[in-house]
Amino acid sequence: MKKLVLYCIALFFASNAIGQYYLRGEIKSDKNLPLQNVKIFVHSARTLFQSGNYGSFGFTVNKPYDSLTFSLEGFESKSVYVKTSDWLNVTLKTAADFASKQKQKLISVIKDYEQGSRYKWFTGDETYFQLVENDIVKTSKFPNTGFSLNVNKASYSNVRRFLNTKSRVPPDAVRVEEMMNYFNLYYQEPPPGDVFQIRSHMSVCPWNPQKQLLYLNINAKRLPLDKIPPGNFVFLVDVSGSMDDEKRLPLLKAGLQSLVKNLRDEDKVSIVIYGGTVAVWLQPTSGKDKKAILTSIEELNAGGDTPGESAIRLAYKVAENSFIPGGTNRVILATDGDFNVGETSEKALDELITKQKQSGVFLTCLGVGMGNFKDSKLQILAKKGNGNYAYLDDQMEAEKVLVKELTQTFYAVADDVYMNISFNPAMVKDYRLIGFDNKKDALADTDSDLEGGEIGSGNSTLAMFEITPTDQNNFTTGTSVADDIATLQLKYSLCNDTTTKNIIYKVKDDLVPFEKLDKDLRLATAVTMFALKLKQSKFFPDVDWNSILAIASRVCNRSDYLQNEFMTLLEKAQKIYPDKKKKNGK
Template sequence: MMVLGVTSKKFTSSQRTLPDKPLTNPAKQEIIMKPRFITLVCLLLFALVADAQYYFRGEVKDAAGVGLALVRIRVHSSNSFYQSGSTGGFGLPSAKVSDTVSFFLHGYDEKTVVLSSNEFNTVELKPSSAISNPKRKLISVTKDKVQERNSFGIANGETYSEQIENSFNYAAEYPSVGFALNVDKASYSNIRRFINMKSAVPKDAVRIEEMLNYFPQRYKAPELGKEFYTESQLTDCPWNPMDRLLFLQLHARKINYDSLPPSNFVFLVDVSGSMDLPNRLPLLQTALRMMVQNLRAIDTMAIMVYGGTVGTVLQPTGGNEKEKIMKVIDSLAAGGDTPGEAAIRQAYRLAQSQFIKGGNNRVILATDGDFNVGESSEEALMQLITQKQQTGIYLTCLGVGMGNYKDSKLEVLAKKGNGNFAYLDNIPEAEKVLVKELMQTLYVVVDDAYLNASFNARQIKKYRLIGFDNRKDVLADSASILEGGEIGTGHIVTAVFEVEMNSPYNTEEELATAELGYQTVNTKEKQTETYRLTNNYKSLYTVDSNYRFSAAVAMFGLMLKQSPYLKVYSWESLINLLNTCVNSNDYWQQEMLQLVIKAKEIYKPVKERRRWFTKKKKAKEEIILF
């Protein structure tokens, strides 16, 4: 509980002693001045205490009886402001035996009550309509345009949010498009899992912006005092020779490792029966062991588990006690049902009890997403996380598993919980997310980041945002709004537009302007920056290889989605493009080339695939006979 009371001792005239005669010696005068100064300070303190001789104790809770931290509290008589503690407790000084007090917390209705100093006060805040009826979150939106609402199929056994692919807009009619920025990368590693299993990828599992996020690129630092470095590039479109691709890259400020704030991590690990497979709980244990090696003494880590019951197996423990943490990780075992909703509530409560003001406070949920006890619908989970995000605690979701993997639920949780989302399909991926890219994954530099691009109709006839496709149910909800995302330290966001140019066009005139909006993590002040996207056209095979590789990634995603916007394409043309830009020293780029080669065989027409398998089988039989 935050203690804000003041105690003091009253001084009487008999306790204040002054000399009988004036002293003229400077040293003696100093002796006189000291007690006079002390007396003055004591009188001022007495005056302050006289104004605050009463004390209001109590707690502020939500409707479920859970304490609410960091509630802003105003005492009306003195116009003084305070905050509730980590469990919702408060202590308020006042000059009155009873006083009018107001309570404020983002996401809750303001409440004004009269508190009494003679009793323990309990104040309940009710969620505002933003929490009780949370608005769905758009990833992108074209101003004034009514969106299409077609649908795709759902993969058997696994759930994916149905998406609506962004279409072309005429710049003269709809010049502006806005989209949320984030650091999610789950889609690519999930795609890799399907292809390595020699299976076609569900169309709704393909999120091109996450595929672009996945690959490390050459980092360029922003100017001093800036949060982002930005650059744009116009080049050819490999799947439509009549169009161009317009790239916009944003490089987020990188925080020095030694300057990172202390972290309060609460890992919430699914140990239910569905996690009892090598690519689930054992994989998560390996990932956690690797991450623990990077914990600092100033960081704390707690582990909660849910499977049958919910419990804390590791109380908040300093990063210097690695052996203790490792023993708990090694002891985890799977079994039981999946009470995900109750577990999430308790994990936030534990993180809130250890809340570090100005620190990195985060719940990390590791699961296959198969909640089967308590509230399990996406709607109910969205309402729960919308409420919890008000605490200032971020949420990271680590997905694992196959067959019953619930991508749609984890995507909702991550996007509503001011957090991010990754999918772990193997040990190298676990190392990439929680070791090599730990800072990008878990340390945020800006919140609520979005970008609004406005196209110059004199230069651009039509444009289409690639990726950032909205969920079908979000577009169907008339109350949906565009909300920004969270960007991690040193992360590079790549946005791609397919554009049809007007002909002729003026090379001196800008193609578009982009307005970047975000709020700083500590001050929560809203900031905007504006950039000009110029016509700096270079052909696809002379442009920087990073942009050529990004074009190949986007093309790969469109082919997996079987997008109707592909005009001229083939697996051979994609492989040829990759061969011109894949860095031989980059493991992840090399891996994608091999993945595309595997996908080519999976997506061959049925007749061609049968001929290939027959030929391969015949060659194998000949080798055996030989």
Template structure:
């Protein structure tokens, strides 16, 4: 609030270049830091203690305007349309097959939790549509969220199951890329374990590991939701434990700040050297919940602080931790997407950490992470926090490739049809004629497996007359802090082997995909059972990998939960 000493009045209106009045433009008064808005008529009146004060006016789709204003005058201010404003309205695709039209929509709702409605990828004719592609990213949130539902002995919302994130969760055997490349590739063609007449292309992509001695300094802003909805053991207390674990890995050259939003919005911890770990821990420990959820204001504050401490050539990142339940300011997925889009070119990444249940807003956090050139994880317990922020710290926080997108062109002489498993698109993006495909951020040392089910031209035992490669792969990406588009290519040889002869990691990855399909009640999961998935995972697991071992117990739990659900439906 302005104090009783205020004696001046800033007056004016906000218009666009066509002289239309603009309502709800944000007006930041620099002398106090308070934010106002133009009314429904586009006009404003602001009290100030200064004869001349400065403001910054902003509105999504328009260039921000910073200007000094005299209180003695009435000001008519014009905001110019952003050249890229049309792009702000475009939905973003996760995968894309050229010229292909979407099929029917399937709706799903679950309480007050929100998930984007997805449409499962179907088979595509290779002679008509030989090219498809997908964004490479390190998102892993779906797996731990699925685990949370099953640990509560409840079924999983189908749209909460994102197969590519389930596969991302596991650290498959790392294959170092060539010394002159950011990405390394390996591929296998085998029998398909759930459809013996088809084949399975298993493609492994490994990103280069950063040299620990050369990891750049970090400018990290912890953006922590301390609203009333976070007052539960699996929310703010869990986040406090998670960030405390992260603090242990800070270096002297790293800078940490904390922004909070709830009953208060602002900087909780001013930029502090990673050397002062005790000070940072104490600041985290003193966080307390209360108030509404003004996420929009928190995001703006965090980005402004990150910009003020920007390290050229460094790792500049906002880490947003919340249940995603924004209820003050801009709250819709589309509004928040526009807000983050405006910061895309700032060189500041966004990592989203989701927590909670019941009112957890998966759809919001997924959108924010993708639009913020960042990644997305869900913390269901302290072990998961340790996995994401300690064991896999470099994958989570240090990017080696931005806007990474893989394009694959199949050889129609060898492939009749193919189906990309996972990377399912949001319905609204598929039906939008101006949708675009976003690339993803890839963390240091991340190894991902992508799967394609293929209907081959030549049946088993039939001689193959086409001696070409199965497919050509092209990955485009940018290096961090660089605008140059780079490319790397790989050709998949067509050497078909038995499924049993595949490396254990590839067979285990297939069990993860089959598990996801059962959870989604996919039409492609009609020919196998929970028991068969358990057997495949058990036969291919790494006995030294606790995460893989836990996966088997999760499938067993799902078998009981879904078996009970089937019995319940029969009784109705």
């Protein structure tokens, strides 16, 4: 008995000794400026902390001495061995090559690009990748080009948000391929047994009669509802303080609840939250128990900081633990993208999510909010996570993404999908891919660097080239001796199968007047012109709004809510971006 008492006393003092050291200090630069968001790695506990707004920090540790590593982009990392009861003054030295590396990166990527001509856009703390538009390419020198077919649709709804608030749109927020593919136009079911169907059409370019437009349309098979595999969905919900707005967490809650109401018994849902802390809010629960899932979502409240990195790790772990072989395993990240604890840079998140996707779990990003919306972070996560990305600006968009287009959003039919196209120099003098623009800091644009993405069930993807025909093209169009315009190669792999499959398709010279094109293709053209004008593209002439409205009004289905809304957005944009007055005689 005496031994037991002594053991309990020893255990009591030992437990009280753990965590009794409070490590405090501040971090400054070599110019004596406080540094915030410095990562502080505690080696003994393998835990990551971060400095506050004025470079100060404070946290408990369980050892009297410990090793710490301090790191921040643009500064040399510093490791120290410290007495944890002492106040720490840490100075980080600016990396000698940081400024020069940044400058070289900007100059080497943008060739003959006039930075000074860009409009200065003030969007609060919102972040967008700066994009470099695809240039006009001489076919005789570079006949081959390639691009990924993993097209998101976030740009359209984000642009709509700006126009609805009577604001100009940041040019880099306009991603043309996402705009033209928002409506899922010109869909046709592939033949039985085929994953994809490819179609092409040629027409006169409506904004430059001397050029032609080549339309490429790739349709993915639609999975029958009774054959959709069971779903293992992990809702990763940002409940940090930045989500405390009616257009953020409440909107996400309503959207996710709409999704839950359409789940089947064989589906299951887990909820991981992050906001101050990271936790499993709801353990894997069958779609049969909708009441429990809906109640868990309803009880979510916003507050705290945003430890996105650790939350992503936990969500993937939950998904892996409840993994369904042959099923749809997906993390659904719902956030404004404002990560401020742990790994926060686009590069760090890129590396994190690239490792996590090896588990076979896909990722969907749902973005919300304005003022501090981090579009660039969500783009990175979706691309590297074998996933997709949507921006929810209102309840209608939430219903569209999470209910009406449920199978397109969550059920992939193919992965790592990308396209190579080889133009015929005898028929095409030069070409320009419209949209699918590269990030400013992208590496060399070669086919070997292409990274494809997933394509959802029943998805129609459009790509558009502006081409200049050769004399041979002009003379032989419509005749039996007309040569092919190009050869297209679609590469993809089936989900959970790394074997690459190929489809070869010959693009025929089937030029028709623009008015003879299918209505869906003409509407897609109007949306593309709308996007190019908002983007203030240097490749798009001074086409007036009335010309775009004329094309759209002839093909728009006014009984379709989204198409009718597009006409309204055109009219709003016309007021926000008035046409330039033309000089007399011009």
